[in-house]
Amino acid sequence: MSKRIKVLKTYKIFIDGKFPRTESGRYTQLKKDNLTIANVCLSSRKDIRNAVLSARNAFESWSSKSAYNRSQILYRIAEMMEGNKNQFIEELILQGEEFNKAILEIDQSIDRIIYFAGWPDKINPIFGSVNPVASSHFNFTILEPMGVVGIVASEENSLLGLISSIIPIILSGNTCVTIVSEKLPLCAISLAEVISNSDVPNGVVNIITGSKDELAPHLAQHMDVNALGVNIDNKELKNQMFFQASNNLKRVVDVSKYKIEDSSFESPYIVKKFMEAKTTWHPIEKDFTSTNNY
Amino acid sequence: MILDLKTKVDKLGIEDRVSRITKRSLKSEAKLQGLKMILSMIDLTTLEGMDTNKRVEQLCYKATHLHQELPELPNVAAVCVYPNMVKTASNSLKDSEVKVASVATAFPSGNSSLEVKIQETKEAVFNGAEEIDMVISRGKFHSGEYNYVFDEIAIIKENCGDKARLKVILETGELGDYDHIRLASEIAIKAGADFIKTSTGKIKPAATLPITLVMLEAIKDHYYNTGKMVGMKPAGGISNSKLALQYLVMVKETLGNLWLDKHWFRFGASSLANDVLMQILKQKTGVYQSNNYFSKG
Amino acid sequence: MSSKIKSLKYNGKWDFSTSIESIENLSIQKEYQLFINGKFQKPVDKKYFPSINPTNEQQLTRIAKAESKDVDMAVNSARAAFNGQWGEISAKQRAKYIYRIARIIQEKAKELAVVETLDGGKPIRESRDIDIPLAAAHFFYYAGWADKLNYAFPNRTPKPLGVVGQIIPWNFPLMMAAWKIAPALATGNTVVLKPAESTSITALLLAEIIKEAELPPGVVNIITGDGSTGNLIVNHPDLNKIAFTGSTQVGKSIMQSISGTNKRSTMELGGKAANIIFEDAPLDQAVEGVINGIYFNQGHVCCAGSRLFIQESVYDVVLRKLKDRMQSLVVGNPLDKNTDIGAVNSKQQLATIQKYIDIGVKEGADIFQLNCELPKSGYWCPPTLFTNVSQSHSIAKEEIFGPVLAVQTFRTTQEVINKANNTPYGLSAGVWTDKGSKAFNLASKLKAGVIWANTYNKFDPTSPFGGYKESGHGREGGLHGLSPYLNLE
Known part of the structure; x- marks a missing residue:
C-alpha cells in the first residue's frame, strides 16, 4: 500500500465572507527549515479597497443586531475554535512555537473571546449616562460603534494578538479590515475559516495577508475608514499611519501600548476606545393642573 | 365638518418661544404706544354673583372716563357683563363707542340645555349686546363629542345674527393640555367664532402666555388657509401692564400688524386698566404712581 | 394655501424703540498683557495686535501677541505648577478653587456679557442669557467632579495628563474657555490656553478672575495671539495634550503636527447639521x-x-x-x-x-x-x-x-x-x-x-458634546468630558 499523500492547505485571504486569492496574483512562500509550509497571498491595495467596501456594507446590519445577538455570535466563535484547537496548535508549532506555549496561546485566545463575548450588552449600562440637565429635557448618552475600523495586528502572538485586536473592536458593532502578522499569518487564515462558520455576517471581519509596509498606508489613508487600531512596533510606519489618518480625522488607537498577553488587557476600556458617544435630548412635558373657584 | 386634527403642539417648545417673547424690552415711545393700545383693547369686566345695576353703571362711566388728567386717552373696547345687566350697560353706553359685551350660554360652566343657551343668547342680543361671550361644553369636548361642541357654537353664532360678534371661551384651564387647546381653537374657529377667548376667569390657570400663543397660531393657520381673520381675547390673570405688553408683543410677532387693533385683539380684565393708566402717567411725568389716584371699579 | 391670501406684515405699525444695555462703569483697558505664572506680563517681543469692535470697525483695545519665548514661559510655568503646588494639593481643595471661579463669574456676569458683546458682536440677549451663565455653570459642574473621579471610572485609578494646551474659537469666547479649563482643572491638569485673535478680552477677564480666585501661579496661563501662536502651542514638546475647537481644516493639520508624538488630543470641529x-x-x-x-x-x-x-x-x-x-x-x-x-x-x-x-x-x-x-x-x-x-x-x-x-x-x-x-x-x-x-x-x-x-441648540454642562467623523473626537461636558483629560491606563 502506497504512502498516503497529505492534502496541503491553500491559504487565501478573507474578504466579504469569501476566500479569494489576492487580485494581484502575488504570493510569498512561508518556509521552515528550507521547506515551504505555505504559499501566502501578498495582497494589494485593491484587496484593501474591496475589504473596506465589504466592511462598510456589513456595518449597518452588524451594528443594528441586538447586543445579545452579537454576544452569542462571538461566543459561537469560541465554541468553533475549541473544536478546531488541533489545527491552531499545529499551525502555531509550524510557525515555531513550542507545544506547551501553543496550547497556552489557544486556550488563552478562546478564553479571551469568551470574556469579551459577555460585553456587548454591558458596555452601555456602565459607560452610558443619563444626564441631569437643568432644563426640562430627558438627556442621555450612549456609546455607539464608530464604523469601519482598520486593524494592523501584532507581528508576534499571531493568534492571541489577532483575537485581542479583532474581538474588542467588533463586539460593539464595528466591522473591520485586518492586516495580520506578516511572518506568522497561518492562524489568521484558520481564524477566518472559523469566523466564516460562526454566524458572523459576511464583511464584519476581513483578513488580509501581505506586506504591512505596503498595505498599512492604504488602510490609514482610506477615506471610508473611521478608526485605526494599530499594534505594531515599527515606529516609522506607525507615525506615517497616524499622520495619514488625519486626512479624514480617523480615531487612532495605539494598541501596542497594551500588554496583550496580560490578563489586564481584558477590560471594557479597550472596547470603549472604538466607540463614539452620542447624546440625545428630548423635551419633557410637565403638566399644568387646574383649580377652580366656582 | 372636516377637522384638521393633525396639528400638534410641543409644550416646551411653546414655552421657549414665550420666554423669548417676554425678553423683548419695551422703552420710551414703543412702550407708551403699546400702553395706549392695551387700554383701547380692554374689555372692562364685572362678572360677579353680587353685580348690581349701580355697579354696572359705575363701570360704564369708568369705561368712558378713564382719567381726567389724560383726556387724549382712548376708551376701553367694551364692558362685559352678565345677560341680566345688558340693558343697564347698553343704556349707560349708548352715546359712546364702547361696546356692550355679555357672557351667555350658562356662563361659566356651560352646563345647560341647548334651548336655554339659545334663549339666553337671543335675550342678550335683543337687549343690546353687541358681543356675546359664550363658553364651550368642556364635558362634551372631553368625551370626544367634538361635533356637539361644534354644532352648539354654530347655533349660537346663528342666533347672534349680524347684530353681535361671537367670542368663544374655551376655558383652557379645564382642557388639560396644549393639543386640546389647539383642537378646541380649531373647532371654535371653524364653527364660526369671531373671537376665541381663553377663560371665564373662574378657573385657574386662566389666560397664560403659552396658551395664548397656541391659540394665536391656530388663528394664523386659519387665516392662511381661508383668508379669514379671527380675533383673540386672553382673559383672567392679566393684571399688570408689563404682562399685557408681553401679550401685545406676542400678537405683533405671531399675527403681525393687522391684529394690533381692538377689532381683533382684546384683554378680558378688570384691574388691568388702572395699572396701565399708572404706567402711562409715569411715562409722562417720570414719577411712580399710587393706586390712590386711580378710581377702582 | 391660496395665493390670493396676503402675507402678514410684521413691521411698521408698532416697532420696538432701542433699548441699549448700559456700558457705564465698564472699563476696557487700552492694552492687554499675557497671563503667565499668575501675573500679567508684557510679551517679550513687545508686539501687539488690535481687537476690533465688529459693529463699528473701531479698535477696542490692543492685545499682546505671544511669541516663542512667551509660549515657553507659559508652558514652563504650567509644568512647574503641575509638578508643584497644583499636583500636591488635595482634590477637595482643587474643587474649591474651581467653585470660586464659578462664583466670581456669576458676580461679574453683566460686565462679562457686555464685553463679550462689544468684542464679538453677539446679541447681549445671548451673551447675558446663554454664554455667561453656561460658562459659570460649567465651572460649577466640573468643580464637583474634582474629588469624585474614582467613582467615574470603575476599576481604574485616574491620573491627570500633565500640561494641556488649549486653543479656542471666537464664536463663544468665554464659554469655550470654560469648557476647556474647567474639566482640565477638575482632573488635576494645568493649562495653557489661547483664545481666538478676534475675541481675546473675556479670556483675559477670566484670567483676572482666576487671579482673584487665588489659584496657584501657573495653573492657568492665558496667552494671546493669532494662528502662529497656536502653532507654537501645538508643537511645543512639553505639552501632554492639545484640546482644540475650531475648523476641521485646522483640526486636521493639528492632528498631522502631533502625530508621532505622545500628545493626546480632543478636537471639536466643524459641522453641517x-x-x-x-x-x-x-x-x-x-x-x-x-x-x-x-x-x-x-x-x-x-x-x-x-x-x-x-x-x-x-x-x-x-x-x-x-x-x-x-x-x-x-x-x-x-x-x-x-x-x-x-x-x-x-x-x-x-x-x-x-x-x-x-x-x-x-x-x-x-x-x-x-x-x-x-x-x-x-x-x-x-x-x-x-x-x-x-x-x-x-x-x-x-x-x-x-x-x-x-x-x-x-x-x-x-x-x-x-x-x-x-x-x-x-x-x-x-x-x-x-x-x-x-x-x-x-x-x-x-x-x-x-x-x-424636538428641540435644538440646547447646551448643558452635564451633557456631553462633540462629533462623529470629521467633526472631531472626544467629548466636552458631562461624565464623558472627563476622560479626555485623564490617564486611565
Whole structure:
C-alpha cells in the first residue's frame, strides 16, 4: 500500500465572507527549515479597497443586531475554535512555537473571546449616562460603534494578538479590515475559516495577508475608514499611519501600548476606545393642573 | 365638518418661544404706544354673583372716563357683563363707542340645555349686546363629542345674527393640555367664532402666555388657509401692564400688524386698566404712581 | 394655501424703540498683557495686535501677541505648577478653587456679557442669557467632579495628563474657555490656553478672575495671539495634550503636527447639521427650532442646523411659517436688548459668508433674505435662506458659519436618513416629529454626536458634546468630558 499523500492547505485571504486569492496574483512562500509550509497571498491595495467596501456594507446590519445577538455570535466563535484547537496548535508549532506555549496561546485566545463575548450588552449600562440637565429635557448618552475600523495586528502572538485586536473592536458593532502578522499569518487564515462558520455576517471581519509596509498606508489613508487600531512596533510606519489618518480625522488607537498577553488587557476600556458617544435630548412635558373657584 | 386634527403642539417648545417673547424690552415711545393700545383693547369686566345695576353703571362711566388728567386717552373696547345687566350697560353706553359685551350660554360652566343657551343668547342680543361671550361644553369636548361642541357654537353664532360678534371661551384651564387647546381653537374657529377667548376667569390657570400663543397660531393657520381673520381675547390673570405688553408683543410677532387693533385683539380684565393708566402717567411725568389716584371699579 | 391670501406684515405699525444695555462703569483697558505664572506680563517681543469692535470697525483695545519665548514661559510655568503646588494639593481643595471661579463669574456676569458683546458682536440677549451663565455653570459642574473621579471610572485609578494646551474659537469666547479649563482643572491638569485673535478680552477677564480666585501661579496661563501662536502651542514638546475647537481644516493639520508624538488630543470641529421636520411634527415649534438652529449667534455655531430637510407634504406651510417668523427677527446693534442677530464677528468671516451666498445664487438656488436696514459701518449679514437646493449644492455641503440656511425636501424616512448622513461631518442633528418611535429611530441612525429631538441648540454642562467623523473626537461636558483629560491606563 502506497504512502498516503497529505492534502496541503491553500491559504487565501478573507474578504466579504469569501476566500479569494489576492487580485494581484502575488504570493510569498512561508518556509521552515528550507521547506515551504505555505504559499501566502501578498495582497494589494485593491484587496484593501474591496475589504473596506465589504466592511462598510456589513456595518449597518452588524451594528443594528441586538447586543445579545452579537454576544452569542462571538461566543459561537469560541465554541468553533475549541473544536478546531488541533489545527491552531499545529499551525502555531509550524510557525515555531513550542507545544506547551501553543496550547497556552489557544486556550488563552478562546478564553479571551469568551470574556469579551459577555460585553456587548454591558458596555452601555456602565459607560452610558443619563444626564441631569437643568432644563426640562430627558438627556442621555450612549456609546455607539464608530464604523469601519482598520486593524494592523501584532507581528508576534499571531493568534492571541489577532483575537485581542479583532474581538474588542467588533463586539460593539464595528466591522473591520485586518492586516495580520506578516511572518506568522497561518492562524489568521484558520481564524477566518472559523469566523466564516460562526454566524458572523459576511464583511464584519476581513483578513488580509501581505506586506504591512505596503498595505498599512492604504488602510490609514482610506477615506471610508473611521478608526485605526494599530499594534505594531515599527515606529516609522506607525507615525506615517497616524499622520495619514488625519486626512479624514480617523480615531487612532495605539494598541501596542497594551500588554496583550496580560490578563489586564481584558477590560471594557479597550472596547470603549472604538466607540463614539452620542447624546440625545428630548423635551419633557410637565403638566399644568387646574383649580377652580366656582 | 372636516377637522384638521393633525396639528400638534410641543409644550416646551411653546414655552421657549414665550420666554423669548417676554425678553423683548419695551422703552420710551414703543412702550407708551403699546400702553395706549392695551387700554383701547380692554374689555372692562364685572362678572360677579353680587353685580348690581349701580355697579354696572359705575363701570360704564369708568369705561368712558378713564382719567381726567389724560383726556387724549382712548376708551376701553367694551364692558362685559352678565345677560341680566345688558340693558343697564347698553343704556349707560349708548352715546359712546364702547361696546356692550355679555357672557351667555350658562356662563361659566356651560352646563345647560341647548334651548336655554339659545334663549339666553337671543335675550342678550335683543337687549343690546353687541358681543356675546359664550363658553364651550368642556364635558362634551372631553368625551370626544367634538361635533356637539361644534354644532352648539354654530347655533349660537346663528342666533347672534349680524347684530353681535361671537367670542368663544374655551376655558383652557379645564382642557388639560396644549393639543386640546389647539383642537378646541380649531373647532371654535371653524364653527364660526369671531373671537376665541381663553377663560371665564373662574378657573385657574386662566389666560397664560403659552396658551395664548397656541391659540394665536391656530388663528394664523386659519387665516392662511381661508383668508379669514379671527380675533383673540386672553382673559383672567392679566393684571399688570408689563404682562399685557408681553401679550401685545406676542400678537405683533405671531399675527403681525393687522391684529394690533381692538377689532381683533382684546384683554378680558378688570384691574388691568388702572395699572396701565399708572404706567402711562409715569411715562409722562417720570414719577411712580399710587393706586390712590386711580378710581377702582 | 391660496395665493390670493396676503402675507402678514410684521413691521411698521408698532416697532420696538432701542433699548441699549448700559456700558457705564465698564472699563476696557487700552492694552492687554499675557497671563503667565499668575501675573500679567508684557510679551517679550513687545508686539501687539488690535481687537476690533465688529459693529463699528473701531479698535477696542490692543492685545499682546505671544511669541516663542512667551509660549515657553507659559508652558514652563504650567509644568512647574503641575509638578508643584497644583499636583500636591488635595482634590477637595482643587474643587474649591474651581467653585470660586464659578462664583466670581456669576458676580461679574453683566460686565462679562457686555464685553463679550462689544468684542464679538453677539446679541447681549445671548451673551447675558446663554454664554455667561453656561460658562459659570460649567465651572460649577466640573468643580464637583474634582474629588469624585474614582467613582467615574470603575476599576481604574485616574491620573491627570500633565500640561494641556488649549486653543479656542471666537464664536463663544468665554464659554469655550470654560469648557476647556474647567474639566482640565477638575482632573488635576494645568493649562495653557489661547483664545481666538478676534475675541481675546473675556479670556483675559477670566484670567483676572482666576487671579482673584487665588489659584496657584501657573495653573492657568492665558496667552494671546493669532494662528502662529497656536502653532507654537501645538508643537511645543512639553505639552501632554492639545484640546482644540475650531475648523476641521485646522483640526486636521493639528492632528498631522502631533502625530508621532505622545500628545493626546480632543478636537471639536466643524459641522453641517441636518435639521429634519416630519409632517407630523409640532410645526410651529419646529420652525422656532430652525430659527434657533441657524440664526443663533449669527450662525457662528459649529452645531448650527444649517441644512433643513422638510417632508414634502408640509413643505409649503413650513416655509411660509419660517419666512413669517424671520420677519420678527431684529438685526442690528448687539447691545440692544431686542437684537436677535448682531454683527458678524470679523471682516474675514463676513467675506466668507458673502462668498457662499454668491455661490448659492450662482449655483441656481433661490435666495430669501430678511429685508431689513443694516447699520452703515460694521459687518452685517441679514438672516438668509436658500430653497431649491439639492445635496450637491456647495451651500448644502460646506460649512458656512453664518446665518445661511439651505432648505431641501424629502419623502421618506430612509431618504432623509441617507441625505442627512451624506456628509463628512457629524456633530449634531435635529429631528422634529410627534411620534416617539420615529424620533428614536432617527436618533439611532443619524451619525452625529448630539441629537436634538424636538428641540435644538440646547447646551448643558452635564451633557456631553462633540462629533462623529470629521467633526472631531472626544467629548466636552458631562461624565464623558472627563476622560479626555485623564490617564486611565
